[in-house]
Amino acid sequence: xxxxxxxxxxxxxxxxxxxxxxxxxxxxxxxxxxxxxxxxxxxxxxxxxxxxxxxxxxxxxxxxxxxxxxxxxxxxxxxxxxxxxxxxxxxxxxxxxxxxxxxxxxxxxxxxxxxxxxxxxxxxxxxxxxxxxxxxxxxxxxxx
Numbered sequence: 375x376x377x378x379x380x381x382x383x384x385x386x387x388x389x390x391x392x393x394x395x396x397x398x399x400x401x402x403x404x405x406x407x408x409x410x411x412x413x414x415x416x417x418x419x420x421x422x423x424x425x426x427x428x429x430x431x432x433x434x435x436x437x438x439x440x441x442x443x444x445x446x447x448x449x450x451x452x453x454x455x456x457x458x459x460x461x462x463x464x465x466x467x468x469x470x471x472x473x474x475x476x477x478x479x480x481x482x483x484x485x486x487x488x489x490x491x492x493x494x495x496x497x498x499x500x501x502x503x504x505x506x507x508x509x510x511x512x513x514x515x516x517x518x
Contacts, residue, residue, distance in 0.1 A: 377460050378453035380490065381474050381483035387412040390419070390441035394426050397440055406486075410473045411444045415480040417473050419444040450475045453482060461490050 386400045387410045397409050401423055411419035421444040429443040430436065449467045451460055453474055464472055464487060474483035 375457045376453065377451060377455045377457055377472075377474055377485050378483070380457060380492070381453070381485045382489065383483040385410060385473075385481060385484045387417075387481055388421065388440050389413065390439065390444065392440045394430055394436070394438055394440065394443065397421050398423070398426060406471070408471050410448070410481055410484065411440055412481055417448055417450060417475050417479055417481050419446045420448045420471075420473065421445070448473060450479075451485075452476065457490060460485055461487075464490075 386404055388397045388400065390411055390413065400409050401407060407424070408420055408422040410417050411421055419441075421440050425443045425445065430438040435442070449463060449469060450473045451463055453476070455463075455474075460472055464470065470487045472485045473481055474485060476482050
């Protein structure tokens with residue numbers, strides 16, 4: 375099965391110059407924890423609720439812009455990526471949401487780990503991917 379069969383195609387995004395409030399409002403209304411960052415339709419990053427809290431709010435930077443807190447190295451895949459491969463990509467990169475882009479890098483959808491779990495044949499893979507995504511990183515292990 376291909377990601378295009380599982381992805382959500384109605385995806386909200388923000389621009390790098392948008393406010394953190396705009397991203398937070400989208401997250402609240404869509405009940406998600408991350409939003410792709412696009413210049414036009416081209417994906418240039420991703421911003422998470424964690425980015426907003428740790429990189430801005432915790433430092434008292436309430437007027438920061440998205441480009442100040444977003445992750446610039448975003449992992450993506452294409453609509454024709456096999457669902458098994460997408461699960462592996464998510465696990466290897468410890469991400470729960472994978473922006474889906476066309477050949478030009480334009481946002482066409484997003485696939486969440488939960489999307490993989492909705493298809494019976496992927497339940498075990500989604501669970502395996504989630505357990506690998508949720509493993510602490512080396513820096514997290516050092517803090518424990």
